[in-house]
Amino acid sequence: MISLNGTLEQSGEHLHxxxxxxxxxxxxxxxxxxxxxxxxxxxxxxxxxxxxxxxxPCALSGYDELHISPVK
Incomplete structure (x- = not known):
């Protein structure tokens, strides 16, 4: 493995x-x-x-896209 990057969130992960x-x-x-x-x-x-x-959901791409927001 040369590299691994992506996100981990409550609903799952998206890794490349x-x-x-x-x-x-x-x-x-x-x-x-x-x-x-x-x-x-x-x-x-x-x-x-x-x-x-x-x-x-993103209306433009049709995919569930990453959304980052401040914790309240």
Whole structure:
């Protein structure tokens, strides 16, 4: 795994990763259930306690898009 980024929110996660095979060929996309780490993965997760992350429908894209709002 070369990189992993995305968001974790109460309703789930939206993660993107980039991986490489032994020959250096790169692939990237959404991390899906069932992804397996074969050896070691060092993962740091940051918490932004003053912000709330959620998904809300977007009329333009048709997808549930990330919405960030202050915690009340």
């Amino acid at each position: 990763l980039c991986v490489s095979d032994p020959h250096g060929t790169m692939l990237g996309g959404h991390m899906m259930p069932g992804c397996t780490v074969r050896t070691t993965l060092e993962l740091v997760i940051g918490s932004l306690e003053e912000l709330a992350f959620s998904r809300q």
